Amino acid sequence: SSSSTPATASLNAEQLKERIIRHLHATLGTDINKASPQAWWRATCAAINESVFDGLRTTQREHYQQDTRAVHYFSLEYLMGRLFSNNLHNLGLYQSAKQALAELGHDIADLEDQEEDMALGNGGLGRLAACFIDSLATMNLPAVGYGIHYEHGLFQQEFQAGRQIERPDSWREYGNPWEICRPESVQEISVYGYVETVYDLQGRMKKVWHPGRIIKGVPWDIPVVGYHGSSVNVLRLWESRASDFFNWDVFNSGGYVDASRENIEAETISKVLYPNDETEAGKELRLIQQYFFCSCSLKDIIRRYKRAHGDDWSKFPEQVVIQLNDTHPAVAIPELMRILVDRADMHWDEAWGICQQVFAYTNHTLLPEALESWSVRMFEKVLPRHLEIIYEINRRFLLEQVDVRWPGDNDKKRKLSIIEEGHEPMVRMGHLSVVGSFRVNGVAEVHSKLVQSDLFPEMVALWPEKFTNVTNGVTPRRWLKACNPRLSSMLDRLIGSDWPTDLKQLSKLAAHADDPKVQDDFMAIKQQNKADLAKVIQDLTGVAVDPAAIFDIQIKRLHEYKRQHLNLLHILALYRRILQNPDYDMVPRVFIFGAKAAPGYKLAKEIIYAINKVAEKINHDKRVKDRIKVVFMPNYRVTLAEKMIPAADVSEQISTAGKEASGTGNMKLALNGAITVGTLDGANIEIAEEVGEDNIAIFGLTVDEVKALRQSGYHSRDYYHNNPEIKAILDWLETDYFTPGKPGELAAIKHSLLEGGDPYLVLADFEGYQAAQQQIDGWYRDKAGWAKKAMMNTACVGKFTSDRSIQDYVDRVWQLTPCKVD
Numbered sequence: 020s021s022s023s024t025p026a027t028a029s030l031n032a033e034q035l036k037e038r039i040i041r042h043l044h045a046t047l048g049t050d051i052n053k054a055s056p057q058a059w060w061r062a063t064c065a066a067i068n069e070s071v072f073d074g075l076r077t078t079q080r081e082h083y084q085q086d087t088r089a090v091h092y093f094s095l096e097y098l099m100g101r102l103f104s105n106n107l108h109n110l111g112l113y114q115s116a117k118q119a120l121a122e123l124g125h126d127i128a129d130l131e132d133q134e135e136d137m138a139l140g141n142g143g144l145g146r147l148a149a150c151f152i153d154s155l156a157t158m159n160l161p162a163v164g165y166g167i168h169y170e171h172g173l174f175q176q177e178f179q180a181g182r183q184i185e186r187p188d189s190w191r192e193y194g195n196p197w198e199i200c201r202p203e204s205v206q207e208i209s210v211y212g213y214v215e216t217v218y219d220l221q222g223r224m225k226k227v228w229h230p231g232r233i234i235k236g237v238p239w240d241i242p243v244v245g246y247h248g249s250s251v252n253v254l255r256l257w258e259s260r261a262s263d264f265f266n267w268d269v270f271n272s273g274g275y276v277d278a279s280r281e282n283i284e285a286e287t288i289s290k291v292l293y294p295n296d297e298t299e300a301g302k303e304l305r306l307i308q309q310y311f312f313c314s315c316s317l318k319d320i321i322r323r324y325k326r327a328h329g330d331d332w333s334k335f336p337e338q339v340v341i342q343l344n345d346t347h348p349a350v351a352i353p354e355l356m357r358i359l360v361d362r363a364d365m366h367w368d369e370a371w372g373i374c375q376q377v378f379a380y381t382n383h384t385l386l387p388e389a390l391e392s393w394s395v396r397m398f399e400k401v402l403p404r405h406l407e408i409i410y411e412i413n414r415r416f417l418l419e420q421v422d423v424r425w426p427g428d429n430d431k432k433r434k435l436s437i438i439e440e441g442h443e444p445m446v447r448m449g450h451l452s453v454v455g456s457f458r459v460n461g462v463a464e465v466h467s468k469l470v471q472s473d474l475f476p477e478m479v480a481l482w483p484e485k486f487t488n489v490t491n492g493v494t495p496r497r498w499l500k501a502c503n504p505r506l507s508s509m510l511d512r513l514i515g516s517d518w519p520t521d522l523k524q525l526s527k528l529a530a531h532a533d534d535p536k537v538q539d540d541f542m543a544i545k546q547q548n549k550a551d552l553a554k555v556i557q558d559l560t561g562v563a564v565d566p567a568a569i570f571d572i573q574i575k576r577l578h579e580y581k582r583q584h585l586n587l588l589h590i591l592a593l594y595r596r597i598l599q600n601p602d603y604d605m606v607p608r609v610f611i612f613g614a615k616a617a618p619g620y621k622l623a624k625e626i627i628y629a630i631n632k633v634a635e636k637i638n639h640d641k642r643v644k645d646r647i648k649v650v651f652m653p654n655y656r657v658t659l660a661e662k663m664i665p666a667a668d669v670s671e672q673i674s675t676a677g678k679e680a681s682g683t684g685n686m687k688l689a690l691n692g693a694i695t696v697g698t699l700d701g702a703n704i705e706i707a708e709e710v711g712e713d714n715i716a717i718f719g720l721t722v723d724e725v726k727a728l729r730q731s732g733y734h735s736r737d738y739y740h741n742n743p744e745i746k747a748i749l750d751w752l753e754t755d756y757f758t759p760g761k762p763g764e765l766a767a768i769k770h771s772l773l774e775g776g777d778p779y780l781v782l783a784d785f786e787g788y789q790a791a792q793q794q795i796d797g798w799y800r801d802k803a804g805w806a807k808k809a810m811m812n813t814a815c816v817g818k819f820t821s822d823r824s825i826q827d828y829v830d831r832v833w834q835l836t837p838c839k840v841d
């Protein structure tokens with residue numbers, strides 16, 4: 020597109036060329052005749068960074084001078100993807116860079132492919148954090164993202180004979196051009212050891228924590244560039260190292276080998292991202308990771324606060340708000356209490372008053388297996404003083420809140436206690452987060468309602484004003500402007516170029532939805548994007564697909580509640596219908612999956628295997644006559660999403676109602692003109708409200724119907740026995756039809772749906788699902804009708820920009836004011 024910012028408009032292709040060549044010489048130590056594509060990419064990054072660092076310095080100076088209130092986003096995960104084209108677009112330099120590189124003999128797309136994804140996250144929660152920091156910078160809001168500088172991000176996925184293999188991800192093996200090490204801001208943190216009770220001269224009791232280990236946190240800053248000359252904020256990620264101070268002792272006493280063992284242990288903390296999505300494992304290293312980055316970050320915040328306010332803590336809650344991205348960083352609550360009470364000698368009540376004004380908590384899931392709790396035993400070993408503090412928080416909470424509201428009610432105390440009693444007592448991090456925060460939000464309307472009605476109803480009774488909703492959103496800079504340049508230029512022409520920061524402008528597209536010329540243009544763009552994706556599919560999987568077919572896409576982590584196996588059952592139903600009726604009439608469809616399974620999640624891996632085996636069979640079966648193709652894209656990640664989403668006709672959002680907190684892929688796909696096949700779950704409900712029932716294929720049980728069905732007793736076997744198609748498909752999976760010579764290899768799915776009781780009601784929703792798919796087939800036959808529906812999706816989803824989500828956080832939670840930066 021043509022737009023560029025006033026601030027950087029002066030930087031033309033000629034000047035960029037000069038910068039790139041200068042860096043090729045001075046930074047990369049090579050020259051234009053022998054530079055590799057990697058060197059060209061790095062030189063271009065260095066050229067971009069000159070502008071990035073300008074913005075960074077200006078922004079930080081402005082925030083310091085204005086002494087701004089800031090939000091501090093605490094997250095164990097940031098799924099950033101690549102930053103090259105993102106930074107160019109946000110600086111308004113993409114076109115200049117493209118031209119400069121072309122004149123230097125390089126295709127910008129080839130250089131983009133030199134960059135590894137920064138995959139420091141699992142899925143939705145991590146990608147949401149990345150969208151949010153983009154919006155915060157774009158909206159000129161003072162903000163710092165805090166997290167962990169993992170050496171290895173989410174594993175890379177390969178398929179071997181159809182099965183998932185995990186390989187380590189080394190995103191910064193040869194250095195990452197976007198990060199800046201800040202040795203001047205290292206922190207030291209403690210773990211293990213014991214607590215001593217001492218009395219001072221006035222006879223006041225004090226607790227002294229004698230730590231067992233001291234660990235150094237080294238911060239790496241990633242500049243976060245706002246769109247079009249606005250602020251440049253930072254994402255500060257902590258890397259763990261052995262503390263110099265601690266190791267000297269061992270070293271001096273001749274223990275060189277012991278000292279390096281301690282080095283290794285300390286460095287293990289930030290070594291690897293836990294790949295579990297929605298399944299809590301209770302591992303000690305994970306708790307240490309959480310504490311390590313929370314403690315480093317709090318000390319960093321306090322250091323900056325003290326620079327402006329000295330030892331006067333009274334302004335702290337005016338200056339600082341901390342957003343907890345799920346319960347993963349909840350240990351920050353007792354850590355701030357420890358710093359205030361033990362280190363700053365503050366009275367408990369005053370310290371607690373500060374905490375409760377500083378923390379806010381976002382819940383991202385209701386799945387019981389994802390709700391974090393730590394055994395008291397382990398907590399005591401790792402963080403003995405914090406456990407005492409949690410006990411005291413809990414004692415006062417039960418006494419001053421619960422017992423006042425429900426006098427003598429021990430059931431209520433048991434249910435609300437931060438400590439879950441039992442054979443193995445546990446610390447409940449959700450309870451701690453609610454008690455310690457001034458606000459608690461869910462991530463879509465229906466989810467926030469369920470957080471209040473099903474997860475924390477008594478907490479709502481105690482503090483109704485604490486609870487609110489902020490529906491998720493996605494950044495349109497990455498998820499439309501950068502990833503779908505064809506549609507972006509069309510939008511610029513048709514509705515002007517303000518939509519990237521004012522996404523409601525997209526509604527102007529609706530006026531053109533009946534215009535045949537515009538419909539043709541819109542669908543021609545979709546067709547070109549599909550042709551591009553077809554090449555990628557050919558390269559990655561060897562499968563040839565026809566861009567004229569419906570591209571039906573399900574991309575998300577592999578989980579039973581997301582029901583990739585429901586999609587598979589429908590594919591099998593179509594295949595069977597074709598075998599039974601060679602003339603079966605359907606619009607050709609390509610079913611495309613992208614998903615990683617947690618390495619220890621057996622059934623999820625079996626579902627991947629089953630999809631791959633079924634794909635192999637169907638794709639080679641001549642009788643299908645290309646009416647169905649099935650592809651499972653290996654190593655699904657942000658960069659692959661950027662290629663798939665612009666090419667989607669159909670978006671699969673088929674979770675069991677009540678299970679998907681929000682979803683954000685649903686928003687990206689609709690934004691790019693895909694039509695959703697979805698349940699009334701998470702943000703699908705709000706998408707349906709926005710696009711209207713003509714433009715979405717809704718099916719299946721509602722949240723209330725799911726509850727009622729479970730109440731009355733759900734028997735998946737009834738569906739198996741009463742629906743011959745279901746029976747035939749499930750029985751088919753047990754034969755060796757898809758795994759010649761090896762019957763039973765795909766039986767795991769059938770067993771979980773029958774013997775396993777079908778915990779996510781796949782069979783109950785099958786009939787409705789296949790009807791919705793039939794409806795899609797019918798809609799697609801009407802070319803103009805489909806074009807209109809697709810356009811109406813793009814036109815009507817302006818609500819789901821992450822800028823709106825951030826504005827909701829500002830209004831309902833953070834109370835921040837923007838700080839304009841020149």
Ligand code: 26R
Binds near residue numbers: 384462679681682
């Ligand atoms: C405790 C641990 C193993 C763990 C649990 C859960 C680690 C990671 C998760 C991920 C969860 C919290 C997650 O990603 N939830 C997703 O958050 C998205 C952003 O709000 C939602 O859109 C999505 O519906 C939800 O599943």
